[in-house]
Amino acid sequence: MKEKEILVFIRPAYIRDAQAQVSGSPLKRKTKNDYESHEYESTWVEIKCPALVADYYDISLEEAKKCTREQYPCLDEESFDKIFEFRVF
Numbered sequence: 465m466k467e468k469e470i471l472v473f474i475r476p477a478y479i480r481d482a483q484a485q486v487s488g489s490p491l492k493r494k495t496k497n498d499y500e501s502h503e504y505e506s507t508w509v510e511i512k513c514p515a516l517v518a519d520y521y522d523i524s525l526e527e528a529k530k531c532t533r534e535q536y537p538c539l540d541e542e543s544f545d546k547i548f549e550f551r552v553f
Contacts, residue, residue: 467521470528473514473549482511514549525552 487507518535520528532548533539539547 468523469553470518470520470523470525471516471551471553472518472520472528472532473551474517474547475549476511476513476515478547479511479515482515483508484511517548525550 485504485507486509518528518532520531523531528550529544529548533541533544
């Protein structure tokens with residue numbers, strides 16, 4: 465029997481200061497911390513998509529929402545459904 469999976473995302477409108485390195489192969493770097501070098505600054509771009517913040521298996525949607533609320537205790541309850549998107553597979 466296949467497990468049910470629930471992915472939880474923060475919607476793009478509620479993401480700030482999140483970047484991804486999308487060019488410049490990390491495999492070609494000389495050292496582990498080379499990615500912090502100013503030489504590679506232009507390879508980092510702002511994330512413009514939902515950000516995955518949780519991945520649940522074999523729990524109900526209500527349980528997933530409860531767990532997510534527990535992870536973000538400072539969240540204004542009225543904003544919860546505006547900020548998070550739940551995808552059930």
